[in-house]
Amino acid sequence: MNWLLILLLVPAIGAVVVALLPKNSPELAKQVALGFSIATLVLVIAMALQFDAQSTEPFQFVTSTPWIESFGISFALGVDGIALVLVAMAAILVPVVILAGWNEADHSDAPTKGYFALMLALEVCMIGVFSAIDVFLFYVFFEAMLIPVYFLIGRYGGARRSYAAVKFLIVSLFGGLFMLASLIGLYVVSQREFGAGTFDFGALTQLGMDSTTQRMLFLGFFFAFAVKAPLWPVHTWLPDAATEAQPGSAVLLVGVLDKVGTFGMLRYCLQIFPEASQFYTPLIIVMSLIGIIYGALLAIGQTDIKRLIAYTSISHFGFITLGIFVLTSQGQSGSTLYMVNHGFSTAALFLVAGFLMSRRGSKLVDDYGGVHKVAPLLAGFFLIAGLSSLALPGMSSFVSEFLVLVGTYVRYPLVAVIATTGIILASLYILWLYQRTMTGPLKPGCEDIKDLTGREVVAVAPLVALIIGLGVFPAPALDVINPAVDQTLAVVGVGDPPVGVTADCDFADGCREEGEGQ
Template sequence: MIPWLTLAIALPAVGAAVIWALPRVKAPASADTAAQAGASARADAGSGTATATRSRPAATGGAAAPAETAKRLALGFSVATLLLVAAMALNFDTSGAGGLQFEEVYPWIPYFGVHFAVGVDGISLVLVLMSVVLVPLVVLAAWNEHSDREDGGRGYFALVLALEAMMIGVFAATDVFLFYVFFEAMLIPVYFMIGRYGRGADSARAAMKFLLYSLAGGLIMLVAVIGVYVVGGTFLWTELTDPGGALAAVDPATARWLFLGFFIAFAIKAPMWPVHTWLPTAAGSSSPGTAVLLVGVLDKVGTYGMLRYCLEMFPAAVSWFVWPVVGLSLVSIVYGAILAIGQSDMMRLVAYTSVSHFGFITLGIFALTQQAQAGAALYMVNHGFATGALFLVVGFLIARRGSSRIEDYGGVQKVAPKLAGVFLVTGLAGLALPGLAPFVSEFLVFVGVYAFNPVPAVIATAGVVLAALYILWMYQRTMTGPTPEGLSGLPDLSGREMWAVAPLVALIIAFGVYPQPMLNVINPAVERTVEAEADTAVAVTDGDAEGDEE
């Protein structure tokens, strides 16, 4: 049997190691060289021919040869990983998508019962696919974004590949301890991607805030992981979710505390209100490529963890937390949308829209209906594509103007119609326009939540109305109206930039028109989760009835 998932994790990890092993040659530290590199990067943002222009001073500067090689290696390894995962997906049996496939279990630390155990069901498979699609597009979009750095951006591309390996690992892990290792290890590359390769003077502070929030949640989850092993006797997810296993028979109060330990960590990662404040700070100080991976993939680890670990390992405890989580989700939907409307910085605005969108995802997860959970799982993927594309387009604008403030733009559609058109499509996807992918997932969430209870469904519609306000108002202020003098020569999208964003636009349209292939993969896994919750509810009800009779 081909070890698909091990190869998928190892391939980008090897790529990161190869890039780090490239000879370290320092570029001259002169101001002229730095200025020339910065000017070349800005030129490349607007023309497809500037890459060759930039390579000439790089050859004399000394650092560009390894930097250019690093870019090509990063793109090559990320595309190879995409092809490998695509080949694995073609061998996925959709008729058996409710259970794990491509399972691999190897002893890792036998003394503690820890295994290197990986496998995917329909939900984790589509999240792995989303991750490997986004990474090569981020590499393309960031091709010259860090050219003015001392290393020419080589370290950034190594960090991107290292992060890709961990993202695949965290979605594929079926050993709780291994999941925790990947969950925490992801913090390292992201910290440096924000702190060292971020934007503005506050990038180091934003990286530290991200790290502290994430570490706090991770430490709480570590306590819960240890508790699961103590009461369950194993770290293997397949055994911990066994209805006849030791974890299923644990004391209800203990199960609630363990549930809470996992949930807090996932709520911070998602992020949910009120532990969301690290996201706008981190995204606002990140480069657009980093923001794509941060919001498009890493935050999904939180909602995926709720669905995979909180609901499936502690089904008896879920009923105690349904309404509190539904309430927090509604606050996230409305609060995030209102704050997005008031933002003057485009990066922070898109980050706040994600706080609102993640509220829809968690609302769908804890509605405990098949339609809502299928919509939530689909929303994770569609949000990654739509918001990822929007971050990239905003990044292209920032590279041209040198500012992320909305007030510095206007009339862009007159001078850069392709850029404005892509901006409009990705923005409309963010407000879930019918015909675009997020609409299907949002509609399923509403249908499922309404079946659960009409009240939260009605309240959540406020998020839809507010989404139209913050997206269309941002588009109006940046793309329409008179063109400021400083934007009169703004270049349109280059060929490289089109290659970076066009696949995402195509996926947004394709899954908006025909989402069934993805739903065919997701639905069996969702049915398994919903059935487990229903069986537990029946068992609890029967137990209460027997107690009343006694």
């Protein structure tokens, strides 16, 4: 049986099993959910070990079953390096989040087991959305994801949860409809070109659309992804959703779900609409730059810790989109790595902040001060997570942010210079947050804050290990990502500018020839 199918089945079975457990044994539900998520993680690791980074095949572990033959839809799964690292990230984050959010659902009106069943259901959708290689199947997972997230926020969230959940759902649905329209358009074009319509991703990249069609269809996809990512100016749902969600769901929302947007840009926008992508590049770069700086500035001004973290993410998503659309191999490798790193560092930030907030019962920055005196471990983890978020050298984010900026600089020096201010602002919002909450005299009300428990340390420690590990030695991830990025650029038909690193020259030349050939 195919690896990816098993990967979808295990959490799916887990979700059903957890949902069927008796209501009055919440601990059992948590343990079973954790078991299933760890089993999924083990499977992902086993699969990743068999992944051949040097393979010339576009996708590995491919399985394909006809689904609706009349419309050329098949249930096709497969991963390239980019999808693999994202699947791995999702699989790592789910057990971490379950462990860290052990008590998150205890005080909710809704049954505790539901929270964990939804998390596993969300894991199914996340693995599915990254590993679908049929565009229609991708769309189905893309939309299906909304349902568990809606309930995670709407049933288990904070005071304004229903407002935030509805806003999230409506905005996402709205974006999805545009994508659906483009999807139908794409099918029609393929029907005209190949005789029979298809949704097969590989076939769709071979389409020779005229530029008007490409530009129209591109917009439908891009809009849906920009909403999901979220990119300025369609980001407004994220701060609400992330603030109202429990820290655990916020991690999955910001850390994984939003990556679907940037992943979609990289996979679908660029490769199916190469000409249109280049046409819109200036616009998207400007949007990304605004996002980087606007997100950072707003993060500085926030008084609510979770809201602050949400705005830092908007800034980071600006970097990711920038790296994707500068169309250089460093930029895209950086962006892909950034997606993973951002997932881990935001997870660490949200979770540690969540531990902090659950102890004091307040979300406001002003209510905290001098916490490191009473909870040194918590403060230490918070600092590491923060430093990773501001991309300190030695942390994994540094590698990716650096790659994105280098990749930008070789093509658009000025853009790179402007984007760099985002780094400076990042140190401002993180260090100032740390200073206000953790250092200084102990604020009244903070005396009773207890340090992290063993469970919490176990939950966050793997993230910190990954953050530092990938910061010092990013090669394993980059080795998997790079061939996929090269392939993406080859499909787009763009090579790196000639000033690139010598080692890349061969590829760049080969690539340019291919680009000219088209």
